[in-house]
Amino acid sequence: MKYMTTYDLMESARNTNEWLGATARAMASYPIFALSMNPMLPLMAAWGEVTERTFSRMVAKPDWGIRSxxxxxxxxxxxxxxxxxxxxxxxxxxxxxxxxxxxxxxxxxxxxxxxxxxxxxxxxxxxxxxxxxxxxxxxxxxxxxxxxxxxxxxxxxxxxxxxxxxxxxxxxxxxxxxxxxxxxxxxxxxxxxxxxxxxxxxxxxxxxxxxxxxxxxxxxxxGRRVTMGQLEQTAIQRVGFKYKGAGRLVYPGLLQLAGFISMNSDRHSAAFREQIMKVARGEAGDHDAHNRFYDEYLAVMDMxxxxxxxxxxxxxxxxxxxxxxxxxxxxxxxxxxxxxxxxxxxxxxxxxxxxxxxxxxxxxxxxxxxxxxxxxxxxxxxxxxxxxxxxxxxxxxxxxxxxxxxxxxxxxxxxxxxxxxxxx
Missing domain, CATH: 3.40.50.1820 (Alpha/Beta hydrolase fold, catalytic domain)
Structure with missing residues (x-):
């Protein structure tokens, strides 16, 4: 897997999901659609908002936010x-x-x-x-x-x-x-x-x-189960052309994040379902508990x-x-x-x-x-x-x-x- 192609495929998948979220949010938010009273439209907009934020945070370094x-x-x-x-x-x-x-x-x-x-x-x-x-x-x-x-x-x-x-x-x-x-x-x-x-x-x-x-x-x-050869072949990739470190061998943050989430997938799935419903009901906030946690948790870096x-x-x-x-x-x-x-x-x-x-x-x-x-x-x-x-x-x-x-x-x-x- 030590190829730029695999790294760029992961980044392309992330970018695509971010775009899908933004598109769904924008499409479902047209004022004219409000006349239909279709309950799926607020849900679609909420799904898009949560999805866009989720995938955009994966490549953004969070701010320290300590002002005073x-x-x-x-x-x-x-x-x-x-x-x-x-x-x-x-x-x-x-x-x-x-x-x-x-x-x-x-x-x-x-x-x-x-x-x-x-x-x-x-x-x-x-x-x-x-x-x-x-x-x-x-x-x-x-x-x-x-x-x-x-x-x-x-x-x-x-x-x-x-x-x-x-x-x-x-x-x-x-x-x-x-x-x-x-x-x-x-x-x-x-x-x-x-x-x-x-x-x-x-x-x-x-x-x-x-x-x-x-x-x-x-x-x-x-660490005991996997051999170093297996680890190098399955976990190591080369940074793609989008970043300054193009060609550097890394353990990608997106791959690490997938491992993090898989350890507690049920809990994370439930948290995102609940957040979508809160956004649809107008009960979520930009700095609510969900966003405070996941804005940091989803922001990953390559090693x-x-x-x-x-x-x-x-x-x-x-x-x-x-x-x-x-x-x-x-x-x-x-x-x-x-x-x-x-x-x-x-x-x-x-x-x-x-x-x-x-x-x-x-x-x-x-x-x-x-x-x-x-x-x-x-x-x-x-x-x-x-x-x-x-x-x-x-x-x-x-x-x-x-x-x-x-x-x-x-x-x-x-x-x-x-x-x-x-x-x-």
Whole structure:
């Protein structure tokens, strides 16, 4: 399937459905048709409106939508998004709050690169912004990156994180959410050995697959069933001529989205049927609950083929992080080299993406870290999304994470650097 044709066929199907929705909405909305009193016309217009919006969102990067926050004095403070480090495959951005002095807490949110944009963390950023200076890894859509920019795999991702942490300095508190948890742990260990003065103060790992074999999920089962050859043949395509990355091998976001939806197809079908009826009755709104969720959920991005394949092979199949055998730029990364950075893991009891046990496995790898610098939390009744953006995050996990950050904000005692041994 590594052809531009297959990529363009998917994009053509998406474009056609968007056009069909727009056509149905326009045709059924002619005023003269209202004289017929045919109940199918409002339904047709509603179907067209929902369909057009659904398929148009799949290729549009959502806006962060964080315009301002309320300060302690009751005044609004405007928020600007500033680029701190600019790289071909992703930038480090800051949510800069105007007229506010630098906060005691400096937080780096490491966003997932798993098919959705970093804007998936919008509510997480908004919840932390009043209490901290917030920085986020804003990963780019691979379809928009020219082939001349080169490759980007799990080692490159890790080195990006190293550069971002180095740019922010040692007073940073890192929060890695879902997919990047193992690579963020590796990046921290890399700094611990190569440049201890640049290590962050604390590291919070939320719902990440440090050891995928610690608890089985549908995701880990898939990783065991499929071979790398099968995965490369069925999942990898070349970007078509419509985008700047034409010719780049990618794992398409539209293919990932199909997988997402198939996991809960009944629930998604019911949600769209209900939304069509609401639109037909005039009860839907541009920013109602359905549109707020699906405008983000349906907005997907392509991943480079090498990043997707190396994640499956090295993190899930070979378990290089779990076995402490990960190599970056020819150097073996020893998780045990982390001796100063406080580490906390957060898991959801009902997480069906990264099940309980997968993330807390990180603490066993931290053989050089004192017990008092390790912490873990299992949130009862919480699913995957809830532990970083839902009710569980707002009510329980966020306060716990901020308390953990505050408890580990002091400067650590100086230690001599430990150099990494070169891999064989």
């Amino acid at each position: 926050i309320v300060g302690p004095e009751g005044q609004d403070h405007l928020v600007d998004i500033r680029t701190v480090v600019e790289k071909p495959f992703g930038n480090l951005i800051q949510f800069f709050v105007r007229r506010r002095e630098p906060m005691a807490r400096k937080i780096l949110l490491v966003a997932p690169m798993s098919g959705h944009y970093a804007t998936l963390l919008r509510s997480t950023v908004a919840s932390l912004l009043p209490d901290a200076d917030v920085y986020v890894t804003d990963w780019h859509n691979a379809r928009d990156i020219p082939v001349s920019a080169g490759k980007f795999d799990v080692e490159d991702y890790t080195l990006y994180l190293v550069e971002f942490m180095r740019a922010l300095g040692p007073d940073t508190h890192v929060i890695a959410i879902c997919q990047p948890a193992p690579l963020t742990l590796a990046a921290t260990a890399y700094l611990a050995a190569e440049e201890p003065a640049a290590q962050p103060r604390s590291l919070t790992l939320i719902g990440g697959p440090i050891d995928p074999d610690a608890a089985a999920t549908e995701v880990t089962d898939f 480079t083929a090498e990043f997707y394949l190396s994640t499956v092979e090295r993190i899930f199949k070979n378990r290089e992080i779990a076995l402490n055998q990960f190599v970056v730029a020819g150097k073996k990364v020893d998780i045990g080299a982390i001796t100063q950075v406080a580490v906390k893991t957060v898991e959801g009891a009902n997480d069906d993406i990264s099940a309980p046990g997968q993330c807390v496995a990180a603490l066993d790898l931290l053989t050089g870290l004192p017990a008092e610098k390790k912490a873990s939390h299992l949130e009862p009744g919480a699913g995957h999304y809830g532990i970083f953006a839902g009710k569980s995050w707002r009510l329980n996990i966020r306060p716990l994470v901020l308390s953990f950050i505050d408890a580990n904000s002091g400067a650590p005692a100086a230690e001599p650097p430990v150099r990494l041994a070169a891999s064989n």
